[in-house]
Amino acid sequence: MIKTGVSVFSYDNIRAVEWEESRLKLVDQRVLPSRIKNLFFDEVGDVANAISDMVVRGAPAIGITAAYGVVLAARDRFNSDGVNWKKTIGKDLDLLKASRPTAVNLAWAVDKLAQIIAGLDPANDPEPALLEVATQIHADDIAANHKMGQLGAGLIAPASGVLTHCNTGALATGGYGTALGVIRAGYASGAITDVYADETRPWLQGARLTAWELVQENIPVTLIADGAAAFLMKQGKVQWVIVGSDRIAANGDVANKIGTYSAAVAARHHGVKFMVVAPASTVDMACASGADIPIETRGQEELLVCGDQCVAPDGANAWNPVFDVTPAELVDAIVTERGVVENPTAEKMAEMMAN
Numbered sequence: 040m041i042k043t044g045v046s047v048f049s050y051d052n053i054r055a056v057e058w059e060e061s062r063l064k065l066v067d068q069r070v071l072p073s074r075i076k077n078l079f080f081d082e083v084g085d086v087a088n089a090i091s092d093m094v095v096r097g098a099p100a101i102g103i104t105a106a107y108g109v110v111l112a113a114r115d116r117f118n119s120d121g122v123n124w125k126k127t128i129g130k131d132l133d134l135l136k137a138s139r140p141t142a143v144n145l146a147w148a149v150d151k152l153a154q155i156i157a158g159l160d161p162a163n164d165p166e167p168a169l170l171e172v173a174t175q176i177h178a179d180d181i182a183a184n185h186k187m188g189q190l191g192a193g194l195i196a197p198a199s200g201v202l203t204h205c206n207t208g209a210l211a212t213g214g215y216g217t218a219l220g221v222i223r224a225g226y227a228s229g230a231i232t233d234v235y236a237d238e239t240r241p242w243l244q245g246a247r248l249t250a251w252e253l254v255q256e257n258i259p260v261t262l263i264a265d266g267a268a269a270f271l272m273k274q275g276k277v278q279w280v281i282v283g284s285d286r287i288a289a290n291g292d293v294a295n296k297i298g299t300y301s302a303a304v305a306a307r308h309h310g311v312k313f314m315v316v317a318p319a320s321t322v323d324m325a326c327a328s329g330a331d332i333p334i335e336t337r338g339q340e341e342l343l344v345c346g347d348q349c350v351a352p353d354g355a356n357a358w359n360p361v362f363d364v365t366p367a368e369l370v371d372a373i374v375t376e377r378g379v380v381e382n383p384t385a386e387k388m389a390e391m392m393a394n
């Protein structure tokens with residue numbers, strides 16, 4: 040049944056990153072859903088640590104956070120170094136860019152601010168000009184998500200079931216979400232009736248964050264263990280897997296949260312469609328293929344310890360790559376705010392990015 044009278048933007052009430060009273064405010068995503076705790080930042084080093092430590096995560100959200108981090112850095116450098124601030128701020132930009140390697144949105148946002156800095160008069164306070172650009176990056180991301188929500192939902196037949204991986208919602212972006220934006224829009228229109236979320240080991244972004252966002256918005260959600268995804272598909276319960284991305288290569292290969300590749304392989308085997316939803320700022324035309332994308336490996340303790348408890352014996356080792364690459368041939372559609380690319384190839388990606 041198609042719902043009528045429900046705006047696709049009805050389910051849009053959560054913001055993880057905000058500029059408030061001249062400071063950066065982040066929802067601490069490490070403690071959700073048991074606590075909603077806001078942290079405030081006015082120092083760029085603390086912002087870089089917040090990105091590395093996963094206070095804020097999700098490719099677009101860390102890009103926006105880094106943009107506000109540049110504003111804070113410029114304020115500090117201008118106050119401490121006067122007209123020399125443009126010479127000294129480079130260290131801060133490098134620090135932000137190094138805080139997480141895979142999500143290209145981070146470097147994209149910092150480079151955008153660096154270009155503005157290059158054109159500023161060093162004698163003038165840089166904060167207003169940089170804040171305007173950071174705020175625009177944030178607003179553009181939300182607008183892109185709304186657009187992708189409509190485009191992605193338009194690909195889905197009425198009353199479909201979908202599976203998503205990791206968290207790609209308001210918490211991972213400026214607001215609304217990429218893959219979760221499509222799910223919000225699809226639920227509002229009646230295209231989507233059943234949402235399954237992978238728990239997403241080891242950080243449990245699916246269980247802690249995606250399920251929390253959907254419950255907040257009264258969208259029914261069923262959590263599954265990551266290992267249950269193929270069996271769910273075999274039961275015919277989902278028609279689409281919908282995921283976000285941290286970096287899309289020029290040929291359409293997609294880096295995303297570890298486990299995405301297995302979901303794509305299983306989807307192809309079961310005839311389930313596979314959709315990737317990401318803003319154009321996630322597409323890195325400088326990476327010819329997924330082999331060029333740097334994949335972050337995090338500490339072993341994220342696997343060996345769960346909460347306060349050791350879940351493996353002393354002496355066991357762990358390998359913890361936190362992203363994987365899904366080859367373009369397993370992707371049915373890449374949705375950006377510039378349009379939909381079906382069965383992506385280098386030529387189709389180049390055409391979409393030229394728009």
Ligand code: MRU
Nearest residue numbers: 096097098205207211283284296
């Ligand atoms: O390690 P994370 O939580 O930052 O990983 C996030 C993801 O992999 C998301 O799927 C991706 O950033 C897209 S978010 C819109």
